[in-house]
Amino acid sequence: MKTVFRLGVALSVMAFAATQAHAQDTTETDEGNGVITVIGTPSENYFSRSAEVGDRLGKDILNIPRSVESIPEQLLTDQHVRELSEIYRYSPNVAISDGYGGTREDYLIRGFRRRDDVYRDGVRLKTNNTVDPSTVASVEILKGPTSDIGQMTPGGLVNYVTRRPKLDPAYRAEVNFDSRGERQGFFDATGPLGGGFAYRVAGSYENGHTFRQYSDQERLFAYGAVSWFGDNGTEIRTSFEYGDDSRALDRGIVTVPDPTGKYARVVADVPRKLSYHSPFTQRDADYIFASADLSMPISEQLLFEAKVVYYDENSSDVHVEVGGILSDSTLVRYVQGNDDRDLKTQFYRAQIRTSEGGIGPFSAVIGAEYRHQTEFWINYRGPLQVLGTVTDPMSDLLVNDGRDYVLRNKFDVSQTDYGFYALTDITLHETFVVTLGGRYETYKGAFDNGSLLSGAISAMDFPSGDKFTKSGAIAWHPTPETTVYANYSDTFQPASYYANNPTIFPAQNGRMYEAGVKQALFNNGLMITGAYFDVKQDNVVENVDGEARLTGGQTSRGFELGVVGSPMKGLNLRGGVAYVDAQTVSAIPADDGLRPRNVPSWTASLWTSYEFKDPDHPLVGLGFGLGATYGSDRWGDTRQAFMIGDYTIVDSSLWYYIPLGSGPQLRLNAGVKNVFDERYYTSAGGTYRIGVGTPRTVFVGLGIDL
Template sequence: MSRPAFRLLPHPLALALLLALPDAAAQAPTEGREPEATELDAVKVFGRAQTLYRSEDAAVATRTDTPLALVPQSVQVLPRELIDDQAAYDVTDLYRSISGVSYFSYAGVTLRGFRQENVLYDGLRGDPYAGFSVPQLFNIERVEVLKGPAGALYGGGEPGGVINYVTRKPQRRALRRVEVSLGNEDFAAGSFEATGPLSDRMRYRVGLHADGDEGVRWNADSESRIGDASLAFDVGVAGEFTLQVTDIEQNLGGNRLRGVPATDDGAFLTDRRWNHNEATDFLDMDARVALAQYRVSPSTDWDIELSARWFENSEHQIYHEPMGLIDRDGDGTAEWMTRQLRNQLRDNEGLTVAGNAVWRFSTGAVEHKLLFGADGYRLDADFRAQTANSADLASGAGPVPGIDLFAPAYGLSSYLDYGLDALPWRGTSTRGVRYGGYVQDEIALTPRWQVLAGLRWDGFEDEDRLGGGRVNGHDLSWRLGSTVVLREGVNAYANVASGFVPQATANQDPAAGGPFDAERGRQWEAGLKTELAGGRVMLGAALYRIERSNIVQATGEVVDGVNQLAALGLVRSEGLEIDLLADLTERWVLNVAYAYNDARVVEAGSNGITNASGDRFANAPRNKLGLWTRYDLPALSSAFGFGLDYTDERLSLDGQRVAPYTVFDLSWQTTLGPWKFQANVKNLFDKVYAASGFTERTGHFPGEPRRLYLQAAYAF
C-alpha cells in the first residue's frame, strides 16, 4: 500500500493562537522610589526526588483528595517529568517504572499476575486505542496505577488493577513549546503545545503531534498524528467547566504484527526483524474523543464533579496471519510459514456519564469524608471480517502463499491477488451497558488511625444485535481498609477488596449450561508507606494475595452437539512489591520498582484456564526489577540518566519458555535558556530478547533493538 511521506504542517488554529497571545509585560520599579521590603513566608525545601518524580495527585485511588500516604492500598503515579526523562512516546516505555507490570501483547499488560487490557481516561471508561493500537503519551500528564480489584469504585474489571491516564488540561500560566525529535530507523517527530489564559476566567490548551518511523521489523513502518484542544472556564466563585476534544490517527504498515517463531527453550528461530506480513498489509486507526467535565466546591465541606466522555474508534486491518511452520522442501527443517489473509474492520462507539460528590463532616470527634456517586457506560462494537486461506496446506486450496522463515521473499503477492470481492463476510454487532452506584466513607477515628469502607452495586446488560441474544445481571463489590500512622513518616495499612468481571456474552448460552454469575476476585493486602531520612527516602512495600473464582471453562462434555461449560476455575496470585524513590545526594535521584509474583491455577476445567499454561499464568514473571536514576550537573545545566529493566523467565500461552532479559538505557539533557536538548539510547547493548510470548504458531514478540532519539525543544 502506497503511503504519503511523513510531514508535520503547522495547524491554522495553532498559528492563530500563537500570534494572538501577548507576552507578559515586565513591570519596572517606579523611578526614584526605593523598593519596599517584603517579608517572605518560610519556604520548605524539597529534595530532587520529590520535585521530579513524586506526585500526591492521584484521585483514581479514592476519588477524593486524600494523600497517597494515607490511602490503604498500593497506588503508583508516574508524573510527566519521568515520562519526559525516559523519552517515553507510548505506554510500553513506562513498564519498568511500575512494580508488578510487564508486557503481554499490544496494549495489554500482566498486572499482579493477570492479563489486563481495560484502562481509564480521567477516571472514565472509553479507550480510543481499543483494538490493537498502543496508547500514546503526547497529551498525557501522568499515569496512575491502582493495584488490586477496583470494583468498589469502577465496577467490573480484571482483579490485578486498573491503569488511569490523566490528560493534559488548560493552565493559568502561559506556556508555548515546540519540539522536534529525530532517531535511527528514520524516526522523526514534531509537536507544538500552547496553554494559558484567554481572559481572567477562561484558559485554553492546544496540542499537535506527528511522528513517523520505518520500524524495527521488516515492512513495518508507522505514522501517528494527534490533535488535542481544550477550554476551561471559571463558573461562579468555585466552579470550573472543561471541554476537551482529541483526534487520533495511526497508520501502521506491515501490521498487525505477530511475533517471531521460537524454540521451546525461547530462542528465536530467525532474525528478530522477520515479519510474516507484506509491505502492502496495514492497520489504520482513527479515533475521536470529547470530554466535558464540571467541578465545583460550593463550600469547604463539599466537592462535586460531573463528567461525560464520548469516543468513537474505527480500525481497518489487512494482514497475513501466520498459521504454522511446515517442512515444505523435505530437508527435515520446518522453514515455511503458512499464512491466511485476514481483512478486518472494527468500529466502536462509547459514552460514559458519571457524577460524584464528597461531603466532609464530623460526628463528635470522628471526621468523615463521604463519597457517593453513580456512572453509566454504553459501548457499541461492530466487527466484520473476510478470510482467504493458505495455499500451502493439504487441507486447503486457498490462494495465499506462505513465506520463508530464513530467506523471505516479499512482494510476490498482496491482498489484491486473493479475490476478496468474492469472499463472504462474517461479523458481529454487540451493545454492552454498564451502570452502577457507590458510596465510600473515609473515617479519621483519631489523628493517627483512618478507616476506609466502600460499597458499589453494578448492573450490566449485553446484547447480541445480530443474533438477538441478551444477557443481564447485577453484582456487589466492596472494599475495607485501614491506615495507621506508626510514627511520623511511617504508615502501615491493610485492606481487603472484591471485584467482578461479567461473563462473555458467548458463554451465556443456556444450551451450553449458561447463564453464569460474574467472575469474582478478592484481594488481601498489607503494606508500609514510609518517608525516611527527613523525607529524602520514600519506601513503599506491599504483600498481597488475590483469588479469582467462578471462571467459566469447558467441561469436556458435549450435549446435543454443544460443548458444555461450567464455573470451574480458581486461580491465585501472591506477591511482594517494593517501590523506592530516594535522594542519594542533593543531585542524585534513584527510582526502583521491584516485584515478586507467583500466579497459579488452583482449579481448572478439562481445557485449562484462559491465558495460562498448565498451572502457571502466561507472561507472568516471578521477578521483575526496574531502575531509573538521574544525576544533575547544575554547573552545566545538564543531567544524566541511566535505566535498567530486568524481567524473569516466563511461559507463553502454549507453554514455551520466554527467556529472562536485562536491558539498559541512557539519557542526557541540557538546558540553554529557553532551549532544552536531550538524547536517549534505549537497549544500550542491543540485546536480543523476547518482550513476551504468545502462541507457538505466532511466536514470541521481539523486544526493540537499540534505538537512539535526539530531541530539541523551545519554550516561550
Template sequence: MKLNPLYIALLASITTNVSATTTDLEHIEVKGSYFNDYKVDNANGAMRTSASLLETAQSVTVITDTIVNEQLATTLGEVLTNDASLTAGSQQRNREVFNLRGFELSSSTGYLRDGHQHWSHYQQPIEILQQVEVIKGPSSILYGQSGPGGLVNMVTKKPTAQTLFNASADVDQHGSTRFMVDAAGALTESEDLRARGILVKQDVDYWREYQNGENRERDRFLGALVVDYDISDNALVRVHYDRTDDEAGLDTGAWIDNNANVIGSDKTIRDMSWAFTDITVENLGVDLEVFLADNWQVKLGYNEQTFERQRFESSPSRNSYDAQTNTYTSNPYDRFDDWQFTTAFIDFIGEFKTVGIEHQLLIGVNSLDYFYRQLRTSADSFDFTAGQNEPARPDISYKTPDRTSETEYDYYGIYIQDLITFSPQWQVSLGGRYDKQTRKGRNNESFVPKFGVLYHPNESATIYASYSEGFEPQNETITNDKDINFGMEIDAVTSEQRELGIKWQLLDDRLLLSGAVFDISKNGTLVTEDLETPIGSVTTETNQVGEQRHKGFEVAAQGAATDRLFVMASAMYLDANYERANEKLQGKRPVDAPKWSASLWTRYELNDAIAFNAGAFYEGERFADSDNTITKDAYTRVDVGATYKFNLSNTDINLRLNIENLFDKSYLGGGGTSNVTVGEGTNLRLAAQFSF
C-alpha cells in the same frame, strides 16, 4: 501542620540585619532548593477524592511526565515499564497488552482517563498526559467493572493561566520522527477562560521488515484541546476534545519453537506488506466541579468516545507452518470495527465531623453505555513460501460483508466510601458498591465491599491492611466461531484481594518508600488454547477453568535521594497459579507472569545544565504457553541518557540523547508462540525541546 521542605529551606536561608542604632533595610538571601519532579503525593484522578497516598489503604504508583520526557517515551508500554508490577503481553496489531500483578488488563475495564472508563484497544497518545496512576488490586468499588490486577488511570494535561509554548522534535536511528507543539494560557485578561492545545505528528520506521524487503511504517496524528472556564469563584467547567488518527502496517509478532527460539530471522514479519490497520479515535466531553460549601463539592463528568478501525489482515497461521519447506497458510480478511463508549458520573464529596470523628465521604453514581459493531469479509486462503514473490492483496472489502455482529449493553453503579479518622494515628476506610449491567437476554447484578485500616506511627508513615473485591460481567457467549466451544455462555468473573502494606516518607518527605504483600484470587478465568489437531476450521478451545491465585510482594522507592540524585525503583515477586482448574492447567502458571521483575530509572544532575540518566529493566523467566513447556529466558535491559539545558534569546533549550538497550541484549518480550515480541537491539534517540 507540617511545612513543605521547600518552604523550610527558603525560610532558613533568610537573614535579617537590623542595626540597634540605625534603621537599615532588610537583607534577604534566597538559596536554591531542589524541585522533586519524580514524586507525587496523591492520585486524585484515580481515587476520586483528595486523600493523599499515605491515607490510601491500597498500593498506588504515580509515574510523572518528567520521567516520560526523560525516557523520550512514545507509547504507554514504555511508560509502564517503570513499575515492576506491570509486565508486557503481546504487542501485535499496533496495540499493547499489559499484565498487572500477573493479570491481563482488559481493553474495556482496565484503563481510565481522568477517572472515566476508557476503551483502550489502541496505543494511547501519551503526549497529552500529565501523569499515569497505577492502582493495584480490584477497584470495582469506584469504577464497577474491574479486573483483579487493578487499573491504569491516565491523567491529562490541563490549561494554565500562565502562558506556555513548548515545541519538540525527536528522531531515532531508523529515521522515525516525532514533532509536538504544546501551548496554553489565559484567553481573557481576568484569566477566567483558559485553554491548552497539543498537536503531534509522528512517523515511525520499525526495525522489523516484511519478507519482500519493505519496512513496516506507522503514521500518527494527534490533536487535543482543553478549555477551562470559571463560572464563579466556586464553579469550574471544562470541555475537552481529542482525535487520534493512527495507520500502520501489521506485525502480528514472531513465531517461536519449543525451545523459545525465533523461527527464522528476528527481523522477519510473517504478515504481508499490504496488511494494515487504520484507527480513528475521538473523545469529546465536559466536566463540572462546584463547591457547594467550604467542605462540600460536587463533580460531574461526561465523555463520548468513538473508536473506528479498519484492519486488513493477511492472517498468517503458525499452526500451518512447515519447517522443512518454510511454508505456511495465510487466511486474509478485511474487517471494520465500530466501538461507541459513553461514560458519565456524578460525585458528592464532603468533609465533616461527628462526635469528634472526622469523615471524608464520597457518594457517587457512574454509568457506561457500550455499543460494538463488526463488519467482516474473508478471502480465499493461500500458501506462502519464504523467498517467493508476495501475492497481491485480495480484492475484498468489509463494505460488502459476509459476516456482521453487534453487541450493546448499559452499565451503572452506585457507590459510597468513607475515610474515617479517629485520631492522628488511626483511620478506617470502608465502602460498597451496587452494580447492574443490562444486556439483551441477560442481566448481571453485584455488590462489592471494600475495607481498610490505616495506622500512622508518625505523620510520615502508614501501615495498612485492606480487603477489596472485583466483578467483571462477560459477553453472553464465546463468539469466536473457530473455537470448539463457540456459543457457550460465559459467567461473570469475580475476584478478591487481601493486602498488607507500608508507606514511609524519608529525607524530609522527599523520598517515598513502599511495600505491599498481596493475595489475589480470581474465579471464572477464561483460557484459550490452540488445539493440537485442528478440526476443520476449528483451531482453539476456550474454557472457564476455575480459580487463578496470585500471591506476592512489591517494594518501591520514588523521589529525591539527594538534591542531585532522583530515583524511581521497584521490584515484584509473584507466585501465580491456576487452581481448581481442568487437569491440563491445574497448578500451571499463567503466560507472561514472571516470578521476579524489577525496574530502575535515575537522574543525576551534574550541575544546573547537565544531567545524566540510567535505567535497568529486569524480567524473569516466563512461560510462552499455558502448558508451561516453553520458557522465555530472563533478561535485563540497560538504558542511558544525557541532557544539556541552556538559554538562547530568552528560549529554554533542552538537548537530549538516549540509548535504549545499551549492551544490545537479545531478548523476547511479551506474547506466546505465534505472537511474541522480539526485543529491539541498541537504539539511539535524539531530541530537542524548546520552551518559549
C-alpha cells in the same frame, strides 16, 4: 553473568550520580540582579503525590491504604517514551502482553491480563488503539481491585491523566528522531484567556518506521481544552481530542520444534527485523474524544462534581497470520482483516464529596455512573498461501487475497452498566483511619453476530444482572511520614459478551487481600513502599471435555518493594523489585497450577537521573539518566510448550538546557535505548506470534520551553 555485569555497570554510574548530587550546592536560582533565572527541569516535575484512581477523596498517595503509583510526564520525556508499554516495565509486577500485533494497550498486573481497555482521567474506555504519549500528563498504576470502580480484572488498572489548562502561561515545542526511523514533532501551550478562563492546546505528528520490515507508521494527535476558574472554587473544563494512527499489525516471529527436546518448541533463531507479514499489512484507526467536567462547592464542606465523556473510534486492518509450519519449514499463511470497526462509548458521572478536611471524623463521597458501549465490525479471512520458509519467508510475494473470502462474519455487541457507589474515611484516632467502600452495579449486554457467507445468525439479548462489591481498609500512622495498612477489596466481570455464546453465565469474581507499609524520607522527598498481596479470580468459564463449566480461575500471591522520589536536589530515583506466584486454577489437570503466559515471576527496575542545579557550576543545566529493567523467564503459551526467556534492558539519556534570556530555554537531549543490544522478546500471543524487543536505538531531540 552477562546480566550481573550489565546491572553492575548501571548501578556504578547511578552511585556516582548520587555522590555528585550530595556534594553540590542545591541553589536553583540566581538572584544577583533581582532577576530569578531557573535553568533546567523544575524538581516538582519528577515526583507526584496524588492519584485519581484508588481513592476518590483526594488524599496524598502516602495516606492511601493500597498500592498505587503515579509516573509523571517528565519521566516519559527523559526516557524518550514513544509507547506507554515502555514505561509499564518500570513498575513492579507489571509486564507487557501481546497487544494484537502491537496495535493496542495490553499489559499484565500482578499476573492478571488486562487488554483492550485503559482508564483515561478515571473513566474506563475500551480501545482498539494505543495511547499517544503526547496526550499524557502522568500515568497512574493501581495494583489490585477497588470496589467503588466496579467491574475490572482483579490485578489492577492503568489510568492516564491528560494535560489540563493552567492560568500560568507555558509553551513547549520539540522535534525527535531516532536511528530506527522515528521522526516526530510536538507542541504544547497553555495560559490565561482572561475572566478566569484558561486554555490548553497540544498536538504531535509522527511519520517514520521501526526496526522491523514493512513497519511504516504515521500518527497524528491534536488536543484542545478550555477551563473556567470561578472565585468561589468552581471549575468547568471542556476538552476535545482527535487522533489518527496508521501502522503495521505485526505478529512478530514464530516458534519451531525444539531440536534439543528440552521443550516442545523454541523461538526461531532468525534476524530480529525479519517479518512474516507483507508490505500491504496495515492497521488504520482514528478517534474523537470529547469531555466536560464540573467541580462546584455547594457548601463550605461539600463539593458537587460531574463528568460527561463521548468516545468514537473507527478502525480497519488487514494483516497476515501464520497458520502452520510444514515439516520442511514451509510456511502456511493467510490474510485476515477487520472492516468497518466502529466503537462508541458514552459515560456520565455525578457525585458529592466532602472537601479537604471532611466533616468531623468523616470524609466521604457518594455518586452514580452510567456507561454505554457499542461495537460493530466485520471479520474476514482469505485462503491459505503456502509460500516461503521460516528463514526465508518471501513475505513480499504474498498476495492480498483476503477478499476471496473463506470466512466473513459480522459482529455487533453492546453493553450497558450503571452503578451507585460510596466511599468513606472514618478517623477513629489521629493515627487510625478506617476506609469503607461499596458499589451496587447493574449490567446487561447483547450480541447480534452472523456469517455473511452462509446467512447463519447467532444473537442473544442477555437479561440484566447486578452485583454488589465492597472494600475495607485500616491505616495506622505512627508518624506523619509512615503508613501501615491492610485492605480487602472484591470485584467482578460479566461473562464476555464477545464470546458469541448464548449461554447465560454468572459473573466472574475477584478479590484481594493486601498489607503494606509506606515510609516518607528526606523531608517527604523520597517514598519507600512495601506490600504483600493475595489476589484470586474464580467463576471463569472453561471448556472441560466439551462442556462449559465455571471452574476456571487464577491465583496470584507475592510482594512488591518500591522507591520513588528526589532525596536531594537534582537527584531523582524510581525503582522496585517484585515477585508473584501466579497459577491457573482449572478442572483440567493439564492446566491446573500452571503459570499464565507472559508472566515473569520476578521483575526489577531502577531509573535514576541527575541534573546539575547550582547556577555557579560550569555544568548547570546538564542532566543524565540511566536505568535498567529485568524480567525473569516467561512461558509463551498456556500449556508451557515453550519459553520466551528473561530480559535485562539498560537505557540511558542525556540532556542539556541552554537559557535564552531570563525565561526561555532550549533543551538538547540524546540517549540510547537497550544500551547492550539485548535480544529479548516482549511477549507471546501464541505459537506463531512472538513479539520482538527493539534493538539498540540512539535517539536525539531538540525542544524549547517558553
